[in-house]
Amino acid sequence: MNPNKIPDIIVGRLPIYLRALQRMADRGLKTTSSQELGEHVGISAAQIRKDISQFGEFGKQGTGYSIQFLMDNLREILKIDQIWDVIVVGAGDMGSALVHYQGFQNRGFRVVMIFDSDKSKVGKKIGEFVVEDIVNMLEKIKSLNIKLAMLTVPAVAAQEVADKLVVAGIKAILNYAPVSLNVPMNVKVQYIDPSVHLQRMTYYL
Amino acid sequence: MNPNKIPDIIVGRLPIYLRALQRMADRGLKTTSSQELGEHVGISAAQIRKDISQFGEFGKQGTGYSIQFLMDNLREILKIDQIWDVIVVGAGDMGSALVHYQGFQNRGFRVVMIFDSDKSKVGKKIGEFVVEDIVNMLEKIKSLNIKLAMLTVPAVAAQEVADKLVVAGIKAILNYAPVSLNVPMNVKVQYIDPSVHLQRMTYYL
């Protein structure tokens, strides 16, 4: 693997490539080209080739890429050649949907626990999980050595809970609360806010 | 308003600024500065000033920005100085969560209908809505002149449903299905896929 610093923007596209490759593999295809992959994901062939070539030479001239081989390598690059345990914090509608969601399987993740502060929810079952009390969260995260969390608490509680997650050793937060989080530089945050996403499109209407 | 073409990347940051401003307004603040706003959203003050100045002069030297005034202008720029009707397609866990979600209020959107193809779901209530049959979707979208849709069907059905949405006149799709969509250039798509977002962070672990 190349020791050079890879731009975030390139890393951000790799999961998109991987997702498209997985769909091709599901349809029984064995090889593809930067051209074909580009048509699927809406990115130029040249850019795809350049992105992939940052990490090594995975294609064959004249033939293109072996889908399986490229997927294996992308998974390794993204460190999802393993299953990451993820916790959910906030056992409301969104937290429940995520716990029920079967789509993390085969994508590198597994929900292992869900936490809430509401005593009337603690102990209740959601899918196969029992809602855990947030007061035990730090201890559980540490003992299970969990690095990833999805945050589905109300906006007003999000920063406070994020602080707890950081203290517990969480290194990446997928934040569903509609608020920007303040975390140390070594902790990554990604945001999902449907209002923001919709607002990015209404400008063009 | 400046007639110049504004880069997508700038438009994409405006909703983030707006969200932070709304939170400041909720806390009773009246003015802010590019410096302060930047600390909240994790973007440099210079960049915020340059982004905002693409659309006009909304600040006062020495004082900063009136939060209310800047919010009003950002809403107008993003065309959310109105309420957009949005439909949900796919009445599963995610579709239900979106229908129940109160967070679209005050952000420019209102869910008005939810569709599904499963006859056993059609007619059932989800929140205050009755699930509509997807066979009536084209007609309903056209008669209500709806431009926005959130797509929460399984990946295998997503492209087919997206095609129907395009035919019906939908101009912006928020796609929750883990697949890239192929749509005409005049239709915008935004993607929400928690696996992709998580995969963008594991690289750095």
Add this chain to the structure above:
DNA sequence: CCGTATTTGTGTTGAATTGCACAAAACAAG
């Protein structure tokens, strides 16, 4: 085995984006 078609990886160029720095405006205090 040869000629044609395909497709990668990459050096180079060009475009887009960000960062820097400061004049000019606004305000507050005395």
Add this chain to the structure above:
DNA sequence: CTTGTTTTGTGCAATTCAACACAAATACGG
């Protein structure tokens, strides 16, 4: 009114990102 402080808007420089274009490698048909 003057002086000192704050903060915007923006020209310019630096950096980052994307597009182009092509040599080199491979496959294939005959």
